[in-house]
Amino acid sequence: MIEIRIHGRGGQGNVVAAYLLAMAAFEENRYGQAFPNFGAERRGAPVMAFVRIADSPIQRRNQVRHPAFLIIQDQALLQVPGVTDGLLPGGKILVNSRQSSAELSEQLGKEAVALQATALAKKILGRPVPNTALLAAFFTLTNMLSQDSLALVLNKRFKGEVLEKNLQLIQQAAGLVPAGLWKEA
Amino acid sequence: MLQALEGSQAIAQAVALCRPQVIAAYPITPQTHIVENISKLVADGKLQCEFISVESEFSAASVVLGAALAGSRTYTATASQGILLMAEVLFNIAGMRVPIVMTCANRAVSSPLSIWNDQQDSMAVRDAGWIQLYCADNQEAVDTTIQAYRIAERTELPVMVCMDGFTLTHTLEGIDIPTQKQADTFLPPYEFSRTLNPRDPLSLGTLVTPDYYTEARHSHHQALLNAQAEIVSADQDWFAISGRKCGGLLSVEGPEQAKTAILTIGSVLGTLREALEEFPPGQPVKLIKLRSFRPFPAETLKAACKELDDVIVLERALSPGSGGIIGLEVLAALSELPKPPRVHNFAAGLGGRDIPLEILPTLLSTLNEPSDKRFKIIDVELEKLPEEDR
Numbered sequence: 368m369i370e371i372r373i374h375g376r377g378g379q380g381n382v383v384a385a386y387l388l389a390m391a392a393f394e395e396n397r398y399g400q401a402f403p404n405f406g407a408e409r410r411g412a413p414v415m416a417f418v419r420i421a422d423s424p425i426q427r428r429n430q431v432r433h434p435a436f437l438i439i440q441d442q443a444l445l446q447v448p449g450v451t452d453g454l455l456p457g458g459k460i461l462v463n464s465r466q467s468s469a470e471l472s473e474q475l476g477k478e479a480v481a482l483q484a485t486a487l488a489k490k491i492l493g494r495p496v497p498n499t500a501l502l503a504a505f506f507t508l509t510n511m512l513s514q515d516s517l518a519l520v521l522n523k524r525f526k527g528e529v530l531e532k533n534l535q536l537i538q539q540a541a542g543l544v545p546a547g548l549w550k551e552a
Numbered sequence: 553m554l555q556a557l558e559g560s561q562a563i564a565q566a567v568a569l570c571r572p573q574v575i576a577a578y579p580i581t582p583q584t585h586i587v588e589n590i591s592k593l594v595a596d597g598k599l600q601c602e603f604i605s606v607e608s609e610f611s612a613a614s615v616v617l618g619a620a621l622a623g624s625r626t627y628t629a630t631a632s633q634g635i636l637l638m639a640e641v642l643f644n645i646a647g648m649r650v651p652i653v654m655t656c657a658n659r660a661v662s663s664p665l666s667i668w669n670d671q672q673d674s675m676a677v678r679d680a681g682w683i684q685l686y687c688a689d690n691q692e693a694v695d696t697t698i699q700a701y702r703i704a705e706r707t708e709l710p711v712m713v714c715m716d717g718f719t720l721t722h723t724l725e726g727i728d729i730p731t732q733k734q735a736d737t738f739l740p741p742y743e744f745s746r747t748l749n750p751r752d753p754l755s756l757g758t759l760v761t762p763d764y765y766t767e768a769r770h771s772h773h774q775a776l777l778n779a780q781a782e783i784v785s786a787d788q789d790w791f792a793i794s795g796r797k798c799g800g801l802l803s804v805e806g807p808e809q810a811k812t813a814i815l816t817i818g819s820v821l822g823t824l825r826e827a828l829e830e831f832p833p834g835q836p837v838k839l840i841k842l843r844s845f846r847p848f849p850a851e852t853l854k855a856a857c858k859e860l861d862d863v864i865v866l867e868r869a870l871s872p873g874s875g876g877i878i879g880l881e882v883l884a885a886l887s888e889l890p891k892p893p894r895v896h897n898f899a900a901g902l903g904g905r906d907i908p909l910e911i912l913p914t915l916l917s918t919l920n921e922p923s924d925k926r927f928k929i930i931d932v933e934l935e936k937l938p939e940e941d942r
Binding site for chain 1: 554555556558667668689718719722723724725726819820821822823825827906907908909
């Protein structure tokens with residue numbers, strides 16, 4: 368079972384990102400579970416969401432305390448105490464950041480990859496919503512689930528122009544990170 | 553076929569499969585996406601139903617009461633403060649013996665203000681005279697919602713389907729949504745035996761003098777006890793149609809020879825199942841899932857526990873000044889056994905506190921400790937409290 372924790376701010380589509388990840392697992396006949404940890408219900412507040420992916424049904428419902436992967440939707444959250452807590456040894460961090468991956472890895476003392484997701488989303492969607500770009504990068508880095516599955520679940524969640532632009536966005540985002548860098552050993 | 557669905561969304565679909573005719577709800581926090589999703593199904597023309605957006609939870613309960621008496625199949629959903637505001641009407645619905653199905657997305661109650669999960673809300677209306685069924689996962693919540701209509705309509709008692717707020721309602725997981733044909737096969741169209749009719753007038757909920765009030769209460773109590781058979785048969789019949797069962801009144805799993813059992817209610821069951829794999833205990837342990845809290849299945853519980861030495865009751869609410877709510881009832885029922893097991897009673901996960909896998913070794917470690925306390929909130933962090941409050 369792989370456990371993932373997503374950190375972001377209210378309004379960045381954290382829960383949607385978690386749901387899309389788990390939905391993609393079902394597209395590949397695996398099992399997924401996703402749930403939010405709501406804090407104060409307002410835009411901008413730090414929020415978390417949890418995802419589990421496994422080959423058998425997932426029964427536990429506790430929060431993810433020791434994720435193998437962290438997805439950070441806002442780099443500033445790295446300054447918030449506790450955000451990287453519990454990351455498993457060898458765990459990886461994907462950050463929406465304008466810094467370089469090398470800089471981030473050095474700062475954090477952990478393996479990190481940076482993606483300029485906000486800028487990319489602004490360019491293609493016209494809105495600073497980094498979630499789907501980060502998911503595309505995550506799928507590419509880990510090879511855990513395919514881009515096709517991500518496109519399929521986007522089709523279930525969105526329609527019209529929003530869907531079209533997101534499909535374009537994930538294609539571009541996927542090309543910006545090294546494929547298979549975080550592939551399961 | 554498994555679909556990846558959020559719990560609330562799945563419940564909305566399950567309710568729609570039951571072809572309700574009137575739904576009333578007050579869509580504000582603390583609510584869930586359930587009624588939001590249902591209102592969308594109605595607006596999109598996918599569910600032919602009168603959706604009445606009311607001005608309070610008191611009204612939501614009142615509207616479904618009136619609609620059910622007029623012969624409609626009804627639905628409403630609530631949680632937390634909402635159910636407290638409904639309380640007066642809930643007693644009326646039950647006392648008039650009206651079949652209504654309501655989801656309670658279990659959440660803590662104020663004060664202090666909390667939006668998160670525990671089961672204090674439905675426990676607060678324990679004595680309203682409703683059937684209360686608790687769900688361990690979203691699949692059970694879907695299946696129990698459909699079963700609830702048949703149980704309610706056959707017993708003429710209201711049924712509250714209790715599912716943990718957030719922990720289930722906001723969790724996306726694999727859920728099998730039954731087909732319309734399966735639901736229709738299981739659930740015949742609603743016909744209320746006492747539908748209000750101006751040509752054949754009938755009064756309900758009228759003044760009853762001491763000459764008959766006691767008998768009304770006795771018959772209500774008896775009706776709830778008798779409902780046990782309907783709860784069991786609904787689960788069996790639904791199994792024949794869907795291939796899934798929810799455990800009737802209660803279900804037991806684990807090694808036959810186990811002398812220790814942990815009894816839980818609601819969604820913590822899955823966490824304990826995986827905890828048993830992750831932290832294999834020194835002795836075999838059974839898990840007992842209490843599904844029906846009202847009626848309380850004392851006889852079934854006694855049969856399940858008669859060979860046990862220890863029963864650990866883990867619940868998500870308490871009666872301040874007394875202790876556990878379920879624990880006390882388990883203790884009372886098991887005391888009738890010739891060799892009653894010891895009952896250890898704990899609450900955890902109040903107001904959304906996470907229940908980790910490590911709760912299992914913590915619970916089991918209490919078996920060997922001498923304890924002068926009948927009840928304990930097992931995950932309280934006493935160091936956060938001033939000395940005098942510990």
